Amino acid sequence: MKFSRTYSLREIASILDVPYVGDDNFPVEGMNEIHVVESGDIVFVDHPKYYNKALESAATIVLINKEVDCPEGKALLISKDPFTDFNRLSSHFKPFRATNVNISPTASVGEGSIIQPNVFIGNHVKIGSNCIIHPNVSIYDHCVIGNNVIIHAGTVLGSDGFYFQKRPHGFDKLNSVGRVVIEDHVEIGAGCTIDKGVTGDTTIGWGTKIDNQVQIAHDTIIGKKCLIASQVGIAGCNVIEDEVTIWGQVGIKSDVTIGKGVEIYAQSGVGMDLEPGKTYFGSPAVEAREKFREMALVRSLPKLLEKIKK
């Protein structure tokens, strides 16, 4: 998430009422979760195990719970509770606003687009031209939809990421303030759910077609011309490259990359990166021919064991 203008380190520190290390006027352009930080961003870290990762990330301002040595060209915000202060900051810059009407007055809808009854379009949503948004679709604030996009009934775009931190008193939620970005010529089936990025974007690439009841979690990036069949679940922070085909009921865990042109057979469970151009099957998924060989072997076991006995 980028701010609407550049803030000074002093301004940010005063919003949070915390001490800081760095020049008063050190520039702060935005804030992001560690996966998607850029120069000018604030990142937060509250566990010594991850201090180095945060301090060495692209982020130039680190919201941290210990006054460590400040890396060259960076600044620190010293907080007793970086997680909570990060939330306070995102709520300050992007507060949740209730909407009283089906289509927010700050949303825009392009020429030739059809919005069917009972669709909710939140604040600052942008919808391109020649789209069809079918009934009972919900589009949360700040989502961006391209041209010639079709979204079927009951689908939800931009719900909060499932991102919780275990604390002694229970789970604390990291606010979701990112977006869902749908590129041109995408079609999304009925009853799908696509979460917004926690601070960045969840993206569906040009010409990708998604069947019904597909779940796509926060910050996942799906390439162009992919085909995703019904009831597939894709966890957060994944990269699905172009022209990937995923058959029904497949599950993909978080933080993996699925190479270009990969095909994943139905009901597979993917727990690691998959190499471009290959075909996978099984839970956990391996190359399909390997899985088929294993299955054939298991089926032949009774006879094999019979033989061995003799």
Place this chain on the structure above:
Amino acid sequence: MKFSRTYSLREIASILDVPYVGDDNFPVEGMNEIHVVESGDIVFVDHPKYYNKALESAATIVLINKEVDCPEGKALLISKDPFTDFNRLSSHFKPFRATNVNISPTASVGEGSIIQPNVFIGNHVKIGSNCIIHPNVSIYDHCVIGNNVIIHAGTVLGSDGFYFQKRPHGFDKLNSVGRVVIEDHVEIGAGCTIDKGVTGDTTIGWGTKIDNQVQIAHDTIIGKKCLIASQVGIAGCNVIEDEVTIWGQVGIKSDVTIGKGVEIYAQSGVGMDLEPGKTYFGSPAVEAREKFREMALVRSLPKLLEKIKK
């Protein structure tokens, strides 16, 4: 389900127009399905195989299709079709009422709660304070939601339990007249479905966090501070104890208990009780390390068999 006042056995018998065994003024406080009966309840039974279970249950009034010996301190309602008469009784006391507006005039919403557009809130629903109910959520009659609860778009609370009896002419449905009860600080993702109890409650405990497209069936009780990932399906009459973690696309059959602190890996299928504090994997699920050992063994089979051949 408890009645709004105590009825006499004679009153109930006259609603159903059936004979009875017991004192005219024998007190009747409510009616419940066999899993959740208490003293003062009516229970029904229509198969000799289950007579004893019903007669020995906590229920003090038994709606039964044979005039059996009445246990001490209990009463009988003699019916040709206890299943249908039980439905007639629940329809009498808790009839389905259409609602003409998005938010029923008999629903209550606490201070600071935000109800987004296109939300349906049925009759007698109670929502606490500081909740956010996102667009296109449907909350059926009589559901109860605590404070600081977030429910994402398109989610359905309180749909009927999937409870049918096979009869010669087809499936007969047992009316669902229970509730969904959501405790404080729960968050429920988008596109979830949580059925009401058939006569009792389906409960989601304090601080539990549920991801998108999760299905929870009738009468299941979920403990405090559980984490349930996307596309999990939990069948009816289950007990999920506190601090259980269930990863994506897991399925859990009905009538099992998942012990405190259990972790279930993605795509597992659970068919039996799981012991507290352990980690499970596979379909059917077993202890994860056992499953991993089995998987490693199967993968090593080709080489092993090669060796044996030699």
Place this chain on the structure above:
Amino acid sequence: MKFSRTYSLREIASILDVPYVGDDNFPVEGMNEIHVVESGDIVFVDHPKYYNKALESAATIVLINKEVDCPEGKALLISKDPFTDFNRLSSHFKPFRATNVNISPTASVGEGSIIQPNVFIGNHVKIGSNCIIHPNVSIYDHCVIGNNVIIHAGTVLGSDGFYFQKRPHGFDKLNSVGRVVIEDHVEIGAGCTIDKGVTGDTTIGWGTKIDNQVQIAHDTIIGKKCLIASQVGIAGCNVIEDEVTIWGQVGIKSDVTIGKGVEIYAQSGVGMDLEPGKTYFGSPAVEAREKFREMALVRSLPKLLEKIKK
């Protein structure tokens, strides 16, 4: 899809502006996808591999990209791009029409049926008597619902089939212009999605009961008195015969027939026809007892291998 009246071959050719082979007045009654063609129908074919299938199908008019020999009693429409021209034709006869109100003025709802708030009922939809349509249900144009049907909240009936053809520039969609037909006494849970037929019908038979979050794809026909548990996914063009029971999270691929009375255990993956009256389990599904035997064998492997070593 049948047209509202009989057209002449010349009329159809002039709509598409293409040459034709056959009598000017050759009768054209409708248009259908190859799976469901009848006499009087137009079928399209654009790959030489499938020419014979199309020419020998029940369809009497073939929209084709080469002037082949015209079979006796049939006619040809010669098109440079049969796929696109088929879409142009279906859009001509059944254009998508936006609806400005929740319940289209051309929809009909029978006596005693209850339509809850926020339900969308599209153009020309027919709903029988004594139905309950719960909140936030979306019913697309032309769907047909019988009597005594219950549809739970958030369910979508009649979304487009997931039917795309890969072309050099990306995926082209075959327009969905068929219907969903729900027979009497069916109950459908919350959050289900049932796609319309591409040109024909997706049908749910008399008395069938469907749990929450079930996905049924285009042109699938489900028999009478089936029981389908939660989160089942059934692909397109399937035939599920009467009295089939499918447990939770099962997936069924397209173009298979599930015989009468079959039972499929939870989380199975079905990739082929299943024989009537049998019980199946596993992914891929085989007869349950066979699967149980295989599972027992795999579990006993460590001990067996130990023995062999000795």
